[in-house]
Amino acid sequence: MQKVFQRPKYLKQAVFHYCPGCGHSIIHRLIAEVIEELGIGEKTIGVPPAGCAVLAYDYIDVDMGEAPHGRGAAVATGLKRVLPDHIVFSYQGDGDIAAIGTAETIHAANRGESISVFFINNACYGMTGGQMAPTTLLGQESTTTPGGRNEKRDAAPLDLSEILAIARGSVYIERTAVNSPRNIRKTKRAITKSFKTQMAGLGFSLVEILSPCPVNWKMTPVEATKWIDDTMVKTYPLKVIKDTVGKIDG
Amino acid sequence: MKKTVFAGFGGQGVLMMGYAFAMAVMNDGKQITYLPAYGAEMRGGTANCTVAVSDEEIFSPVSSAPDYAVILNNPSLIKYESMIATGGTLFINSSLVTTEITRDDISVVKVPAGDMAKKLRNERISNMIMLGAFVSRSQLTSMESILNALAEITKGKKSSLMKSNKKGLDAGADYVLQGA
Amino acid sequence: MSEKVLMRGTQVIGEAAIRAGCRFYAGYPITPQNELTECMARSMDATPGGTFVQAESEIAAINMVIGAAMAGARAMTSSSSPGISLKQEGISFLAAQELPAVIVNTMRGGPGLGNIAPSQGDYFQATRGGGHGDYRTIVIAPNSGQEIADMTRTAFEYADKYRNPVLILADGMMGQMMEPVIFPEPIDISSLPPKTWSLRGAAGRPSKVILSLLLNPAKQEELNWKLDRKYKIIAREIPKAEKYMTDDAHLAVIAYGTAARIAKGAVRRVREMGLKVGLFRPITLWPYPSRELHELSRHMRNFLVFEMNMGQMVEDVKLSLEGRSDVHFYGRPGGTISTPDEIAKIINTLYHRQNLEKDS
Numbered sequence: 094m095q096k097v098f099q100r101p102k103y104l105k106q107a108v109f110h111y112c113p114g115c116g117h118s119i120i121h122r123l124i125a126e127v128i129e130e131l132g133i134g135e136k137t138i139g140v141p142p143a144g145c146a147v148l149a150y151d152y153i154d155v156d157m158g159e160a161p162h163g164r165g166a167a168v169a170t171g172l173k174r175v176l177p178d179h180i181v182f183s184y185q186g187d188g189d190i191a192a193i194g195t196a197e198t199i200h201a202a203n204r205g206e207s208i209s210v211f212f213i214n215n216a217c218y219g220m221t222g223g224q225m226a227p228t229t230l231l232g233q234e235s236t237t238t239p240g241g242r243n244e245k246r247d248a249a250p251l252d253l254s255e256i257l258a259i260a261r262g263s264v265y266i267e268r269t270a271v272n273s274p275r276n277i278r279k280t281k282r283a284i285t286k287s288f289k290t291q292m293a294g295l296g297f298s299l300v301e302i303l304s305p306c307p308v309n310w311k312m313t314p315v316e317a318t319k320w321i322d323d324t325m326v327k328t329y330p331l332k333v334i335k336d337t338v339g340k341i342d343g
Numbered sequence: 344m345k346k347t348v349f350a351g352f353g354g355q356g357v358l359m360m361g362y363a364f365a366m367a368v369m370n371d372g373k374q375i376t377y378l379p380a381y382g383a384e385m386r387g388g389t390a391n392c393t394v395a396v397s398d399e400e401i402f403s404p405v406s407s408a409p410d411y412a413v414i415l416n417n418p419s420l421i422k423y424e425s426m427i428a429t430g431g432t433l434f435i436n437s438s439l440v441t442t443e444i445t446r447d448d449i450s451v452v453k454v455p456a457g458d459m460a461k462k463l464r465n466e467r468i469s470n471m472i473m474l475g476a477f478v479s480r481s482q483l484t485s486m487e488s489i490l491n492a493l494a495e496i497t498k499g500k501k502s503s504l505m506k507s508n509k510k511g512l513d514a515g516a517d518y519v520l521q522g523a
Numbered sequence: 524m525s526e527k528v529l530m531r532g533t534q535v536i537g538e539a540a541i542r543a544g545c546r547f548y549a550g551y552p553i554t555p556q557n558e559l560t561e562c563m564a565r566s567m568d569a570t571p572g573g574t575f576v577q578a579e580s581e582i583a584a585i586n587m588v589i590g591a592a593m594a595g596a597r598a599m600t601s602s603s604s605p606g607i608s609l610k611q612e613g614i615s616f617l618a619a620q621e622l623p624a625v626i627v628n629t630m631r632g633g634p635g636l637g638n639i640a641p642s643q644g645d646y647f648q649a650t651r652g653g654g655h656g657d658y659r660t661i662v663i664a665p666n667s668g669q670e671i672a673d674m675t676r677t678a679f680e681y682a683d684k685y686r687n688p689v690l691i692l693a694d695g696m697m698g699q700m701m702e703p704v705i706f707p708e709p710i711d712i713s714s715l716p717p718k719t720w721s722l723r724g725a726a727g728r729p730s731k732v733i734l735s736l737l738l739n740p741a742k743q744e745e746l747n748w749k750l751d752r753k754y755k756i757i758a759r760e761i762p763k764a765e766k767y768m769t770d771d772a773h774l775a776v777i778a779y780g781t782a783a784r785i786a787k788g789a790v791r792r793v794r795e796m797g798l799k800v801g802l803f804r805p806i807t808l809w810p811y812p813s814r815e816l817h818e819l820s821r822h823m824r825n826f827l828v829f830e831m832n833m834g835q836m837v838e839d840v841k842l843s844l845e846g847r848s849d850v851h852f853y854g855r856p857g858g859t860i861s862t863p864d865e866i867a868k869i870i871n872t873l874y875h876r877q878n879l880e881k882d883s
Contacts, residue, residue: 369527375702376701376702379701402787402788402863403862405696407864
């Protein structure tokens with residue numbers, strides 16, 4: 094009998110600790126699938142963040158080195174410079190990458206570090222209990238924006254991916270989502286392209302992935318996937334933000 | 344143990360004098376320390392360094408009472424004149440240092456290094472003239488050691504540079520020998 | 524055979540690091556140690572397999588070192604007081620993740636921005652960890668060009684051997700002063716034992732994780748116990764101190780780094796006056812050479828601690844002597860350098876006040 098679905102080789106035999114409806118487990122799986130498909134599992138090193146995905150190393154079965162909060166791009170830089178033939182990725186939440194780690198991220202992009210960055214945008218600080226993130230939408234309720242995010246008081250959302258696209262060393266930046274089968278397939282293609290960009294040594298690439306956080310959004314998982322389509326994409330349109338790579342094989 | 348302060352404006356080659364002297368003494372087999380002024384102290388145009396020379400281990404590289412001071416401008420004279428140890432020797436570039444010297448318990452060697460350099464048609468070698476005078480009088484090292492040190496420092500640079508350096512050193516030494 | 528060269532302390536560290544097999548350096552400009560960063564930029568370019576990164580911040584620099592250390596390289600970063608404060612989170616991670624790295628602090632004067640004059644104000648920060656959590660950093664305080672050259676190599680050896688960050692603690696005078704130095708021969712990095720714990724991709728072995736977060740309290744406790752066992756071994760194996768004229772002394776001055784140079788000059792002066800005074804100079808500040816100091820207190824009852832701060836190492840002296848001796852302190856805050864004459868006067872006064880001449 095033909096097997097049509099199985100655990101990817103680089104996903105550990107473990108039960109995800111993530112909340113029901115969370116996007117992390119989907120993204121972990123996609124990364125593991127792509128690593129297997131590209132045959133890079135024995136030379137890939139991942140850098141997990143502080144945040145809900147801090148335990149990514151319990152699931153993704155490649156070498157992993159934990160970074161201090163926000164410093165994923167700097168730790169990845171050190172790894173990649175010492176091991177230029179390896180594949181290095183960082184996995185970072187929106188607070189990690191777009192608030193406390195903004196400087197490290199912008200400068201890694203500007204240097205054109207040949208790393209892959211996966212930026213998981215759930216519009217809040219998930220692990221700490223749903224505080225405002227730099228990505229929280231205007232009007233969105235969070236535990237630190239009671240009554241909704243107010244531009245005057247709390248600033249407007251930060252479009253980190255667009256900012257990174259300006260940096261000279263970034264070559265491929267795309268925003269996707271994991272709220273529907275179609276978007277999940279697109280996300281997988283983007284992850285593949287990011288790894289291939291790195292394998293070709295072309296420069297810095299990043300995939301921003303809109304990911305549901307039903308618990309902190311105070312929604313059901315179904316409502317959360319719908320909210321991404323109806324609301325979140327208005328602030329964060331799904332699109333290729335920068336691509337100087339074009340079609341890439343390998 | 345003998346300590347020497349070299350001081351003047353930035354660009355006068357003050358640090359180079361101290362460095363060449365330190366290197367010469369090191370190659371003589373003596374103990375030395377070379378401590379330059381650094382950072383913000385260097386901004387605004389003043390430069391100085393202290394070189395300590397000894398047959399034994401040198402402890403503090405700083406000098407509160409130098410035995411010798413080689414002074415290339417007025418502000419440095421004001422700063423260092425009072426610090427020189429009794430019985431010490433003060434060398435001044437008398438073409439530039441015009442402030443009156445009030446100490447009578449130290450020897451003063453006035454070398455018109457600026458004017459001498461002009462006469463030699465190379466105003467950049469006044470530091471070498473001062474160094475020549477200092478080495479000749481202090482006898483802390485030999486002219487040969489200084490020349491060897493300078494050759495090492497300027498290795499790879501134009502050979503004319505060594506020639507003019509030597510010209511300056513000789514002029515300074517001769518001036519002192521003639522009884523300045 | 525290496526020949527004698529005249530070199531600035533900061534550059535001695537750089538050259539010694541390359542010879543010790545350092546192949547990764549990340550740094551950020553700050554006075555008075557910029558020559559080290561500049562030296563590493565030139566040296567790494569000229570060294571096959573060498574990497575230099577001018578980081579966007581002190582924080583990025585230490586985190587790049589974390590990554591390089593994870594990958595198995597001998598890695599270094601350097602800075603001066605305020606910059607070292609910024610690196611502390613990363614140093615805490617290095618300690619928790621048991622990663623080897625060398626960090627150089629060329630101390631500045633004063634809290635806040637401080638000036639660039641020599642100071643020893645960062646003793647507490649250096650020896651007490653500096654960052655968060657229950658950890659230790661090996662701290663080495665050289666006091667001459669030659670010792671900088673030798674101990675920089677030792678720093679990399681200790682870092683690898685104990686898988687722990689090592690801090691070289693210097694100041695503006697150590698960094699800027701030139702002295703004759705004979706460098707040890709460069710090592711062959713291929714001869715170093717393989718770092719089996721490093722992250723180099725899970726080829727032919729299960730995947731590995733380097734982490735410091737342990738949600739299971741029992742596992743977290745075990746990590747801390749493990750670190751503590753390691754620190755106890757380090758404390759037994761590497762304390763190092765210099766003793767100068769202590770055999771017949773009634774009083775010893777205790778000082779390290781630049782302060783010890785000045786103190787040594789003062790000891791020589793008072794010896795010329797017939798005072799029986801010696802110098803005890805810790806070379807490792809953590810682990811503190813407590814046993815060696817304790818030994819001295821068998822025949823000596825008076826100690827004078829001299830620091831270029833208002834009293835930090837003096838606490839370690841008191842802890843080492845456990846009340847067996849009288850501990851006196853003289854300190855001047857960073858920003859000025861005391862002279863041997865000044866310290867000689869302090870020694871002289873104390874010597875007579877304690878009636879030590881009667882013991883002769």
